[in-house]
Amino acid sequence: MASEFLFEFEIKDKDIAARICKLKINGKELETPSLMPVYNPNKPLITPKEMKREFGCEILMANSYIILKNEELRNNILRDGIHKFMNFNGIIATDSGSYQLMEYGNITATNKEIIEFQEKIGSDIGSFLDIPTLPNAYKPRALEQLKITLERAREARNAKFLVNAGIQGSTYLDLREMAAREIGREFRLCAVGGIVRLMENYRFSDLVEIISVIKRNIPINRVVHAFGMGHPMAFSLSIALGCDLFDSAAYALYAENFRYITASGTKRLDELEYLPCSCPVCSKYGLELKELPERERVRELARHNLYVSFEEINKIKEAIKENNLWEFLGMRCRAHPELLSGLKRLTEQKWLADLDPITKKSAFYLQGPESKNRTEVVNVKKRLKRVYSENRREVAPFGKIPAEISDVYPFNSFNSLREWGKKKNENKIEYKISDIEKIRKIMDYQFGSGAGELIADNVRIKRSRKTKRIRWIYEEKELIASVRASDHFIIPKMPLAEKLHKRFKYPKLRVVIHDDAIPFVLEGKSVFAKFVEEIDPKLRARDEVLIVDKNDKLLRTGTLILSPREVVDFDRGIAVRVR
Numbered sequence: 001m002a003s004e005f006l007f008e009f010e011i012k013d014k015d016i017a018a019r020i021c022k023l024k025i026n027g028k029e030l031e032t033p034s035l036m037p038v039y040n041p042n043k044p045l046i047t048p049k050e051m052k053r054e055f056g057c058e059i060l061m062a063n064s065y066i067i068l069k070n071e072e073l074r075n076n077i078l079r080d081g082i083h084k085f086m087n088f089n090g091i092i093a094t095d096s097g098s099y100q101l102m103e104y105g106n107i108t109a110t111n112k113e114i115i116e117f118q119e120k121i122g123s124d125i126g127s128f129l130d131i132p133t134l135p136n137a138y139k140p141r142a143l144e145q146l147k148i149t150l151e152r153a154r155e156a157r158n159a160k161f162l163v164n165a166g167i168q169g170s171t172y173l174d175l176r177e178m179a180a181r182e183i184g185r186e187f188r189l190c191a192v193g194g195i196v197r198l199m200e201n202y203r204f205s206d207l208v209e210i211i212s213v214i215k216r217n218i219p220i221n222r223v224v225h226a227f228g229m230g231h232p233m234a235f236s237l238s239i240a241l242g243c244d245l246f247d248s249a250a251y252a253l254y255a256e257n258f259r260y261i262t263a264s265g266t267k268r269l270d271e272l273e274y275l276p277c278s279c280p281v282c283s284k285y286g287l288e289l290k291e292l293p294e295r296e297r298v299r300e301l302a303r304h305n306l307y308v309s310f311e312e313i314n315k316i317k318e319a320i321k322e323n324n325l326w327e328f329l330g331m332r333c334r335a336h337p338e339l340l341s342g343l344k345r346l347t348e349q350k351w352l353a354d355l356d357p358i359t360k361k362s363a364f365y366l367q368g369p370e371s372k373n374r375t376e377v378v379n380v381k382k383r384l385k386r387v388y389s390e391n392r393r394e395v396a397p398f399g400k401i402p403a404e405i406s407d408v409y410p411f412n413s414f415n416s417l418r419e420w421g422k423k424k425n426e427n428k429i430e431y432k433i434s435d436i437e438k439i440r441k442i443m444d445y446q447f448g449s450g451a452g453e454l455i456a457d458n459v460r461i462k463r464s465r466k467t468k469r470i471r472w473i474y475e476e477k478e479l480i481a482s483v484r485a486s487d488h489f490i491i492p493k494m495p496l497a498e499k500l501h502k503r504f505k506y507p508k509l510r511v512v513i514h515d516d517a518i519p520f521v522l523e524g525k526s527v528f529a530k531f532v533e534e535i536d537p538k539l540r541a542r543d544e545v546l547i548v549d550k551n552d553k554l555l556r557t558g559t560l561i562l563s564p565r566e567v568v569d570f571d572r573g574i575a576v577r578v579r
């Protein structure tokens with residue numbers, strides 16, 4: 001691994017492949033997904049101080065090549081360091097001049113010079129001079145440029161900053177895969193490069209494919225930056241795929257052309273007759289924004305553009321927390337046909353299902369044809385094969401489900417799962433099903449075929465006095481499991497966990513922990529990802545699991561917080577919450 005400096009990255013919350021993470025660089029903390037506004041000291045529109053005060057901005061980006069090529073700027077920044085010069089104590093990322101390379105065809109500095117310069121000015125995050133090959137370039141040329149990019153990446157391996165390592169390869173997925181494997185092995189911050197043109201041309205399905213192939217081929221604990229993606233239209237799709245950082249020069253570039261950004265597209269300010277926004281700028285000026293003197297108009301427009309960009313990130317984070325990111329995407333992607341194609345391409349990405357939590361805080365809303373291929377449907381259909389039942393009930397989009405498990409997430413979203421135009425409870429067949437049969441089928445569904453047999457005929461099932469729903473399962477006087485009210489998942493206590501442990505052989509349902517973590521687990525403390533030695537790959541985030549030592553001795557039960565792939569790759573953060 002590349003040079004050592006302070007770096008921490010851990011998952012706090014998740015939905016689909018999206019994650020809310022804590023990122024710490026050089027002692028400075030940031031929550032991702034996050035937007036890095038680009039600051040150009042030659043054209044200061046909004047100062048770094050304003051970005052922090054007004055927008056809560058903790059990270060920004062500047063272009064080291066522009067600084068290097070301006071003698072006065074260069075000398076000032078070399079003298080003061082970039083943080084002092086910009087009067088900003090957050091995280092400062094710098095780019096290398098690759099963008100200028102893309103726009104003008106050549107630049108006058110070498111990779112080594114640019115890397116050394118970023119070290120000297122004290123960038124927290126820096127870039128090497130990757131070559132952003134254009135989409136649909138002649139393939140031999142894309143390969144040749146990629147080889148140069150990878151060579152330049154090697155020159156940056158020991159840089160004194162966190163390297164923002166560009167992954168190139170144009171629209172060729174095999175080249176992207178090769179680049180992702182090599183870059184992903186060496187660098188902790190991987191950047192999806194060469195996508196500005198795709199964005200400008202609304203080629204969102206190509207974008208989805210490129211981000212997907214990269215995410216599948218780098219370790220899942222790498223921070224992922226979508227290079228030059230500054231338009232909020234594409235934030236939700238990219239975040240759903242697991243992008244963590246965005247940089248926006250768009251807020252300023254669009255403002256210079258009097259263009260007004262919204263989360264669903266761009267408008268021309270002079271054509272607007274109503275303002276679709278209530279940010280401080282739009283509230284203050286209303287349509288008089290159009291009449292401001294030119295310089296002020298550009299600045300105020302840039303502020304509005306930045307407000308809506310930050311707002312979109314916050315809305316997406318809230319959707320991750322509430323676990324309704326799919327619903328958010330369904331809404332956003334109906335703003336433009338190309339976004340909808342992007343969403344369709346997203347539902348074709350089967351790798352997403354492995355990362356998606358098995359139970360969620362929000363109901364499943366059937367929004368349209370794409371809902372039928374959501375990650376939850378993929379995961380549920382696999383688990384439905386575990387359950388045999390003669391009492392079947394049609395629940396779109398999952399097909400015929402055992403009526404016994406109707407109260408389990410996501411089938412309990414029954415009213416939200418009606419097909420277009422059907423009435424509430426239309427065609428709902430009523431079966432007479434005993435509580436014990438319900439519990440047995442939920443056991444099969446949750447843990448595997450045969451788990452239901454672990455529930456003996458003489459168990460006592462108690463219902464909540466308030467809600468009248470099944471809540472507790474006793475064997476003799478002993479509580480062996482509870483049933484969670486929100487999603488009807490079974491939470492096994494030790495007696496039932498022991499039966500599961502006997503019935504299902506290693507490594508099924510298990511999280512194997514390191515000896516050092518045993519005393520903590522026995523005290524009921526959480527298992528951190530770095531102490532997990534092995535995990536059943538069929539588990540999903542939020543599953544109930546068996547925690548065992550390396551001799552397969554059962555220690556405790558707990559709730560898995562991350563997906564198996566995340567548990568394996570991350571060495572920070574909570575993997576299992578112990579009961």
Ligand code: GUN
Pocket residue numbers: 095096097098099127128129130131132166192193194195196227228
């Ligand atoms: N800015 C926009 N796209 C890119 C890219 O692919 N690489 C770098 N370094 N900067 C960019």
Ligand code: ZN
Pocket residue numbers: 277278279280281282283304307
């Ligand atoms: Zn506004």
